[in-house]
Amino acid sequence: MRRLVALPMGKSVQMAYQSIKVRFFRSLITTMSLVLAVAFLCYILVGNDLAQALLSTGDPVLGQKLISAGYDVAPGDTSLAATAKQRWIVFLSLLVCVVGIINAQLMSVTERFREIGTLKCLGALDRYIVRLFVLEAAMQGLTGSFAGMLAGILAATFSGTIRFGLDIFGIYPFQEIMISAAWAIATGTGLSLLGVLYPALLAARMQPVEAMRVDQ
Structure with a gap:
């Protein structure tokens, strides 16, 4: 009976x-x-936070600046919302970001056929293969989202x-900008994890013999 190996999380x-x-x-x-997708998302969120803060002052001069900047502000408005175009x-x-991540991860799986096959021949569980891809995506997602968040705020x-x-x-x-930054990071990390799910499951279901037989 083939011995199955479950490595600790640290490893x-x-x-x-x-x-x-x-x-x-x-x-x-x-x-x-x-980074680019999260930066754009954070740019829109923080831009709306700044516009909302200006509108909340009640200063008519600032209100006119908002109108000149393209915001749909009517007399008496106290709040702003993202436009349909922005959404x-x-x-x-x-969406383009997720498609790009899926494509890159699928290519990564193709390049790592022998590595995956070797791990499975050594007894690695399917969930361990999935865990490796998810951890890689989480690291990339957190790093990219944080960098994108900073770029968007600036x-x-x-x-x-x-x-x-x-x-x-x-x-x-x-305070509002920090909340928007947290949303941007969470969204970016979630997209990275979402984009890796299918490639990770594909890698985990691969038969060891088939993976080792692939020419690279």
């Missing part, structure tokens, strides 16, 4: 990290697509300064 994390180091440039390309653009950018702040002047720093909504 799994170490192997996932080493796999990312070995395939650094491919991992970097995958992560950059996530669709964000949705499409995140870009939104810079854009807000150009459109509204230095007034935004007097009412800078730190």
Whole structure:
């Protein structure tokens, strides 16, 4: 009877990290697509937070600046919401990001047929193979999402300064921006994990003999 091996979580994390180091440039390309998507999402969220903070002041001059910047503000409005155009653009950018992650992970599975086959011949459980891919995706997702979040906040702040002047720093909504940043990181990490599920299951279901027989 074939002996099944279940490695501890610490060893799994170490192997996932080493796999990312070995395939650094491919991992970097995958992560950059996530960085751009999260940066755009955070840019929209933080931009709306800044606009909301300006609107909450009740200053008619700032209200006019909001209108000039393209925000749909009517007299008496006390809140702003993302426009349908913004929501669709964000949705499409995140969708493209997920498709890119799935494609990159599928290519990663193809490149690692022999590695996966060797692990399974040594007795690795299917769930261990899935765990490796999920851990790699989680590391890439957290790193890319954090970088994208920072880029989005900086870009939104810079854009807000150009459109509204230095007034935004007097009412800078730190708490709301931190909430938006947390949402952006959670969304990016979730997308990374979502994009790896199918490739991970495909790798886990691979038969050891078939994986070892593939020419590379």
